[in-house]
Amino acid sequence: MPMHQNAPVTTYIALGANLGDRAQNLRDALKQLDAISAVRVVAVSSFLENPAVGGPADSPPFLNAAAEVSTMLSAANLLERLLQIERALGRERREKWGPRTIDLDLLLYGNEVIDTQDLIVPHPRLHERRFVLQPLAEIAPNLLVPGVNRTVSELLRAL
Numbered sequence: 001m002p003m004h005q006n007a008p009v010t011t012y013i014a015l016g017a018n019l020g021d022r023a024q025n026l027r028d029a030l031k032q033l034d035a036i037s038a039v040r041v042v043a044v045s046s047f048l049e050n051p052a053v054g055g056p057a058d059s060p061p062f063l064n065a066a067a068e069v070s071t072m073l074s075a076a077n078l079l080e081r082l083l084q085i086e087r088a089l090g091r092e093r094r095e096k097w098g099p100r101t102i103d104l105d106l107l108l109y110g111n112e113v114i115d116t117q118d119l120i121v122p123h124p125r126l127h128e129r130r131f132v133l134q135p136l137a138e139i140a141p142n143l144l145v146p147g148v149n150r151t152v153s154e155l156l157r158a159l
Contacts, residue, residue: 008070009110010042011078012140014123014132015065016103022063023047025089025102030067032085033104038072039081045135053131066107066135075109079119082106107132113147122147127155 013033017025026047034041045066052059071078082104089102107123114121122145126132133156136143141153148155 008040008072011069011071011075011106011110012108012136012143013067013069013082014103014105014107014136015067016062016105016131017101018052018060018062019101020090026063026065028089029085029102029104032088033067033069033081036073036081039078040070041067042070043068043139045138048131048135050131053129062131064131064135066132066139068139075106075112075114075119075121076116078109079106105132107136108143108145111146128159130156130159133159 015026015029017023019025030041030044033039047063047065050062050064052062069078073081086100086102086104105123106119106121107126109121112121123132126145127148127150133152137152137156141151143152144150145152145155150158
């Protein structure tokens with residue numbers, strides 16, 4: 001798989017944090033993302049507070065956001081960079097859906113539908129998560145989700 005594309009690809013990333021200074025964690029993740037030479041953060045939603053979904057019952061609420069990112073990286077390389085940023089900001093993967101300092105999910109990569117062992121795009125639970133669709137609808141309401149053929153705002157209304 002190529003590391004770089006020939007032309008920039010518009011991608012969308014979900015951000016979430018429910019440990020530490022949540023807003024600062026989101027800002028730090030966006031700053032680190034924008035510092036990657038083949039990546040440019042184009043738009044960021046407002047930060048929205050949501051109850052934790054899944055995970056332990058006593059999990060603190062999340063602060064969630066979505067970002068539009070233009071990148072020359074392949075989807076696999078972008079995912080690897082997202083995981084590096086999570087580790088740099090202290091993310092520890094101890095339990096599924098457990099509390100975390102930062103969570104970065106690659107939601108959409110251009111119009112591509114990707115299904116590999118390491119990456120599924122569009123994100124497989126995108127259409128059922130208000131905490132992802134709400135901030136995404138703020139920055140890309142008319143974006144058509146590949147494979148689903150409905151816009152972000154249509155998916156949000158269907159919840």
